[in-house]
Amino acid sequence: MINPLVLKLEHHDVLSSEEKRVLESMISRMREFRADEDIVSQGSRLTESNLLLEGFAARYKILMNGRRQITALHVIGDFVDLHSHLLKKLDHGVIALTPCQVAVVSHDNIRRITESHPHLTRLLWLSTLIDSATHREWLVAMGRRSALGHFAHLICELFLRLQAVQRTDGYSFQLPLTQAELGDTLGISTVHVNRVVQELRTDRLITWQGDVVTILDWNRLIQVADFDPTYLYLEREPR
Structure with missing residues (x-):
């Protein structure tokens, strides 16, 4: 059940058997x-954090005029709100873009x-630092x-993030987002999204x-x- 998080963290450093056991036992409910x-x-105001096990989710802000800006996409293995442990109250929402299964x-x-596992704490801290680097x-x-460059960059990023949790097939991966959701992510109209997609297709x-x-x-x-994938910090090294 916790396997996607284990896969994600093991891209950054080796996890002990005890640390894997701790990750498996920390879930309160589904x-x-x-x-x-x-x-x-x-x-x-939150007393729990949510780990995404299936589906796609997004952080977002709503403007006064009702328009939405997606500020992060979350894939399997991501804590969508680990930072809420310290912030307690979030200035943004997190929405399921597809049907999602979440471990609480x-x-x-x-x-x-x-308090008891400093190395595992550092790895969880690292995940929030990588969130900041991605922002x-x-x-x-x-x-x-x-x-065009922005959307191409997003495709490259999602491919590597999904590859890290074994959710790619060769160079293929699922991206079940609508053009409206992509527009909210890229900050452009759905018409512009369509043009960009067609250009990437035409250019093979x-x-x-x-x-x-x-x-x-x-x-x-x-x-x-x-x-440049440096900001994803996918190299395994002692942390």
């Missing part, structure tokens, strides 16, 4: 969410881990990359059939995206 249902509501971990359990990369993409960089994206030319795609 929850299921429908697509478009809030996992965490903006402004809610009480903040009391997280606190006990921080910085998204900010650069939003401000300085073309829409990707195919997109149903909800499956296949990267046809990884080297060319990372050039279009100006993609």
Whole structure:
């Protein structure tokens, strides 16, 4: 049940058998969410954090005019709100973009881990630091990359993040997001999203059939995206 988180953390450092046991035993309960249902509501006060085991989720903010900006995409193995352990009250919401299965971990359990397992604590801390690094990369993409480069960058990122939790098949992976959701992620209209997707297809960089994206030319795609995966910190080393 906890395997996706183990896979994710083991990309950064070796986990002991005891640490894996702790991760497996920290879950309080399981929850299921429908697509478009809030996992965490903006402004809610939290006593638990949510680990995504199936599906896609997103952090988001709603503007005064009702428009939405997605500020992060979450995939299997991600804690969508680990930071709520210390923040307690979130300034943003987390929504299920697809049907999602979530493992709920009480903040009391997280606190006990921080008190008794320092190495595991550092790895969980690292995951929040990588979230911050990803936010910085998204900010650069939003401000300085073309829409084509921005979307290409997102495809490269999602491919590597899903590969880390064994959810890719060669250069193919599931991306069950609508063009409206991609527009909210990239900060562009659905019409512009469609144009960008068509350009990537025409240039033989990707195919997109149903909800499956296949990267046809990884080297060319990372050039279009100006993609450097350093911010994902996928190298395994002592932490």
